[in-house]
Every structure is written in structure tokens, then in C-alpha cells.
Amino acid sequence: MSACRGLRLWPGLLLGTWLAAGSADAATLALAGGTIIDGTGGAPIRNGVVLIDGERITAVGPATQLRIPPGAELISTEGMTVLPGLWDLQVHLMRLGHGDRTRWNSTYGPLAERVVMPIAARQLLEAGVTSARDVGAPLEAALNLRHRTRNGLVRGPTLYVSGPQLRKQVAPEAGDWQWVVEGALDARARVARLAEAGVDYLLLADLDLWTAEELSAAVGEARTRGLPVHAWAERPADVIRGVTLGIDGFLGTGMAGLPALPEEVILSLHQRLLDPQARPLSWSPGISGLLNFESLRANPEPLDDGPATAALPPLVRADVLGSLADPGRVDWWEMPASQARGQCARLRQLDEAKLRLVLGSDAGVPGHLHSRATWQEIDFWVSDCGLPVLRAIQAATRDAAITMGAGHEAGALLPGLYADVIAVRGDLLRHPVLLQAVDIVIRRGSRVR
Missing domain, CATH: 2.30.40.10 (Urease, subunit C, domain 1)
Incomplete structure (x- = not known):
């Protein structure tokens, strides 16, 4: 030999x-x-x-x-x-698992850069996540934390950031990390600002509410400036419009609680993947946020695990755990049981579609701690949804790095x-x-x- x-x-x-x-x-x-x-x-x-x-x-x-x-x-x-x-391509560095979104945004939003985001970064790294993609934060806070982690000034993974999401509907207290788009000229200007600031990718939401002119302007400007474009897949129309525009990937599989991806969504994916001129398409399903929350409804004991919350300051830890004391009171819009029931079916559909399936946990949503979220996503893929463990690991390593343009170095x-x-x-x-x-x-x- x-x-x-x-x-x-x-x-x-x-x-x-x-x-x-x-x-x-x-x-x-x-x-x-x-x-x-x-x-x-x-x-x-x-x-x-x-x-x-x-x-x-x-x-x-x-x-x-x-x-x-x-x-x-x-x-x-x-x-x-x-x-x-591990790579986790769907993390909310702005959030630490708190169950009251409005209170969290108003109380801790101003502390994002100095307190919240460094804590989330540290929890991820100590859980074995060495690279992560943030899914929306104030522009300067995101860029500063990316710089500090890459230069060893803050303990955390190598970060890829979008800065603020671009969307059509934004809560009043979230304006720093979610920007409203109002017209095609505004869409182009906001993409230009993000690109000039140096973000790694563009993240869009509410695609079904954008005008065709707004979407075309945003994606066109991103292409001109070399920015990959990803979008939240919250409804079937989001996927169909995104596929038509040739965006690079999707996040989430909420699909408004549908038990499976509709036939028209699967057809649009197949057509895109069969087009030899089309760009590669990735998808981060992020199923564990909802599945973990449903598990906590039945048994909240994991939240009492000391190491899982050890990185949180005592007052923040008490506030997070207190917000989750009654899971039934957590914002139904974020954690609807109806959406959790179809997560495995939608994951298997995406796997069968042969697009680039990548791992993202939705870490930071209610009850989903950065110290636990990534391994839970892998475990749900394998233990609950039946995917091979090597498939899940590849999605959380090699394929995720390729999606972020880093496959040649990590x-x-x-x-x-x-x-x-x-x-x-x-x-x-x-x-x-x-x-x-x-x-x-x-x-x-x-x-x-």
C-alpha cells in the first residue's frame, strides 16, 4: 500500500x-x-x-x-x-433566548454591542461553533463584533454578518436592525449603504410584500456589488419570488404552518436546479427553534442546566428564565405549535430536492440558547427527522463553508x-x-x- x-x-x-x-x-x-x-x-x-x-x-x-x-x-x-x-448559518446574536420579544428589544437592544452580542458569540464558540452567520443586527455593532472576534479581541466564532435585514414591516423598537424599504430607489440605496460598509451578505424578508421593482432593484444592486443575497422563507410566495430572481439561498421553513412545502414551491426549486446557468441554491431550514420550544412546553428542565446559562450575567439569566416560566405566554407569532408539526417533513423535502442543505439553528429565539442550539439542530435532523448523521455534519461544516464563500479555506x-x-x-x-x-x-x- x-x-x-x-x-x-x-x-x-x-x-x-x-x-x-x-x-x-x-x-x-x-x-x-x-x-x-x-x-x-x-x-x-x-x-x-x-x-x-x-x-x-x-x-x-x-x-x-x-x-x-x-x-x-x-x-x-x-x-x-x-x-x-461547526458552522451555524442562522444565529440571532441580538437575542439570548428571551421569551418576550418586545421587552427584550426595548431593554436589551441598546446593550447589543457591549453586552448581548459578545455573550452570544462566546456561548457559540464554547459549544464548538467556530463559524457563524448572524441574521440581523445594528450595522456598526455587527461589523465591530466581526472585527473583534476575527482579531481575538472577543472570544467567539468567525462571523459573517448582514447588518440590518431589509424588509417591508418593522416593529418600532427594531428599526436599528431591521430597515424598511420604501420604493425601488430606496431599496437600491440601502443595499449600496450595506455593501459600502462591508457586510458579508444581504438578508431580505417579507418578499411577498415587496413590489417587483423593489426586489429587482435590491437584487440588482447586490449583484453589481458582489453581495450574495439570502431571504427568509416565511411563505410559499417568498420562495417562488426568490427563486425567480436567482437569489443565493433561503432561511427557515415556517411556510405559515403548512404540513409540507407546496407542490408549486418544489416545482420552482426543481426548475432552478435544472437550469445550468443558475447560481447554486442553499437552504438553512432552522427547524430546532420550534421543535426545542415544543419540547420545553412538555419539560422545561433543560433550562435549569447551569452550564447552559453560565455565560449570562445573573440579572440577564433571571430575566431570560423568568420570561420562559410560562411557555403559553410566549409570542404565538414566533413559536406557533402548528409550524413545528411539519418541520421534519419540510426538511426531508429539501433534502430530496438535492439543493445545498446547510445547518442553521435559529439560536436566540425563545428558549433556544446559543450554548445548546447548534447541537440540537443536528440531533433533530438525525434523531427526529431521519437524516444520516454524516449528512447533518457535512451540512454543518463543509457545505456551510462553501455557501459563505469560504470552502477554499475552512x-x-x-x-x-x-x-x-x-x-x-x-x-x-x-x-x-x-x-x-x-x-x-x-x-x-x-x-x-
């Missing part, structure tokens, strides 16, 4: 392994002994080794084929599952990519719930847990 067989060295990355990351002999950190899931959907590597030099991975493969360089720091992963750091355990790595004790392939207790978290080559 060739000595290189079984090593994760893609042809396009082979040269980059030595240019960007150095050779395996230069590794300064080695994780050895565990089962490796590389995020690409390939077969797991038993008794595997991951070698890291600085911020980059230098080699991945079986222990029988990789030599750990002398002087490298050794982290034993015996008895563990090792995988790429999202998998491959030589030359950023060393974002997590490890959990036990066999994750049999028990995805093990992700609720991540033992090792490495972000960009630095161990944070």
Missing part, C-alpha cells in the same frame, strides 16, 4: 499544503487517536491524526501513515470523535485549510447528542477549550 493512501490530500490542495501550511514535519500541534470525520462526507478515519502548524492543518490521516514531529504538542483524542468546527479537516477542530468523547456517528458536551475546541490553530 502506498504511504499516502488514506491521507486527506486533495489534488488542488496538495501544493497549498506546503506553500500555505508548511510540511507535516513542521507541525506544532497534533491530535491523535480518535475517529476523524473530515466534513466532506468521506469515510471516517479510525485511529486518526490531525497535524497543525500555526493556523493551518498540514496533514490528516491514519496514525499508521503519519509521523508526529518531535516537539509537537500532543493532544490525545483516544475514545473521541474529531471533526471540523469547513473541513483537509491540509491547507484553517485549523478549526472540535472533539467529543464517544461515537458521534451513533449518538449525535454527544455534541452537547464538546471536550476540545480549536479555532484557527489555538485551543480555546
